[in-house]
Amino acid sequence: MMAMAGAAVRRMVVVVAAMMVVVGAEAQLQYGFYNASCPGVEEMVRAELKSIFANDTTLRAGLLRLHFHDCFVRGCDASLMLNSHNSTAEKDADPNLTVRGYEAIEAVKAKVEAACPLLVSCADIMAMAARDAVYFSDGPLYQVETGRRDGNVSKLAEALRDLPPSDGNVTVLTHYFGVKNLTFKDMVVLSAAHTLGVAHCSSFSKRLYNFTGAGDQDPSLDPAYAKQLAAVCKPGKLASVEPMDPLTPVKFDNGYYKSVAAHQALLGSDAALLDDSLAGAYVRLMTNDTNLNTFFADFAVSMVNMGRVGVLTGTDGQIRATCGIYVD
Numbered sequence: 001m002m003a004m005a006g007a008a009v010r011r012m013v014v015v016v017a018a019m020m021v022v023v024g025a026e027a028q029l030q031y032g033f034y035n036a037s038c039p040g041v042e043e044m045v046r047a048e049l050k051s052i053f054a055n056d057t058t059l060r061a062g063l064l065r066l067h068f069h070d071c072f073v074r075g076c077d078a079s080l081m082l083n084s085h086n087s088t089a090e091k092d093a094d095p096n097l098t099v100r101g102y103e104a105i106e107a108v109k110a111k112v113e114a115a116c117p118l119l120v121s122c123a124d125i126m127a128m129a130a131r132d133a134v135y136f137s138d139g140p141l142y143q144v145e146t147g148r149r150d151g152n153v154s155k156l157a158e159a160l161r162d163l164p165p166s167d168g169n170v171t172v173l174t175h176y177f178g179v180k181n182l183t184f185k186d187m188v189v190l191s192a193a194h195t196l197g198v199a200h201c202s203s204f205s206k207r208l209y210n211f212t213g214a215g216d217q218d219p220s221l222d223p224a225y226a227k228q229l230a231a232v233c234k235p236g237k238l239a240s241v242e243p244m245d246p247l248t249p250v251k252f253d254n255g256y257y258k259s260v261a262a263h264q265a266l267l268g269s270d271a272a273l274l275d276d277s278l279a280g281a282y283v284r285l286m287t288n289d290t291n292l293n294t295f296f297a298d299f300a301v302s303m304v305n306m307g308r309v310g311v312l313t314g315t316d317g318q319i320r321a322t323c324g325i326y327v328d
């Protein structure tokens with residue numbers, strides 16, 4: 001009797017385990033999720049982005065950051081695109097006020113909707129757009145997994161909680177990434193997204209004028225670079241912008257690591273990489289990656305990892321016609 005009960009339990013465990021595998025398999029992202037349902041969607045997205053970037057090359061940086069800020073808050077579910085009448089959505093949070101590219105995603109989505117109504121998620125379009133932003137900046141062309149679905153919850157408080165601070169040290173940054181199941185290496189590699197784009201004076205003026213609260217400058221800043229920054233980023237003029245990779249600001253390359261290694265990192269979080277022996281070693285290694293093979297391969301892997309954070313798949317979430325609907 002006992003033996004029979006034991007066998008039944010074992011069979012049940014096997015069945016439940018098998019069901020979990022099936023459910024798990026359903027819930028996976030995959031390459032070419034839209035191959036059958038919306039063939040050519042990735043080319044469609046890339047063609048639309050090509051014309052968007054032709055009008056505004058700076059949007060490449062904007063769209064790369066947009067995907068990151070989406071993924072870190074509630075996962076890569078396009079919750080950053082959602083609007084709130086009460087200004088309580090993710091996009092209303094302070095770090096998101098300088099995020100750019102919402103209209104570009106909406107324009108791409110409109111093109112995709114015309115061809116494949118209610119089939120392709122905003123979250124997948126954002127992941128493809130980040131990939132294409134890197135590609136059109138002379139970076140690597142990597143394959144993006146698809147099959148994400150869109151969330152319909154967006155909370156300002158979660159954005160404040162989950163986005164890493166611009167003056168975070170390596171321990172702090174590693175923690176923010178770790179919470180999202182991303183590794184220390186992902187953090188050091190993905191920080192190099194700052195090879196593109198700009199930061200506002202408000203994001204780094206403390207390093208120039210009030211580093212410890214005593215009206216001092218960050219001693220780790222190269223003095224000549226600091227002087228150059230101070231000429232543009234004057235106290236009270238917090239809206240001016242500076243490139244984060246002063247060497248090659250619009251090219252996706254290892255200029256970011258060269259800038260960091262030369263103590264010419266714009267943000268405290270970038271400069272902090274040098275203070276950690278392992279992160280610093282990677283920074284120096286990448287400065288010598290002249291053919292960019294290692295950097296590009298590492299970046300592609302970490303972008304795919306980031307694109308998996310907290311995704312909604314299968315029957316979770318929704319596919320909506322426009323990305324920026326109002327949720328309150």
Ligand code: HEM
Pocket residue numbers: 058060061062064065068098099100164165166167168173187190191193194196197198199200201202203267269
């Ligand atoms: C490691 C932690 C990170 C911190 C603390 C951080 C912080 C920041 C800050 C403060 C800015 C400038 C905002 C402004 O003043 O306008 C910025 C810009 C940017 N970030 Fe990050 N970031 C981090 C990681 C990432 C990651 C993982 C990516 C993408 C994979 C990314 C992509 C970008 C891009 C492309 C810009 C330039 C945006 C533009 O030109 O509009 N960042 N980041």
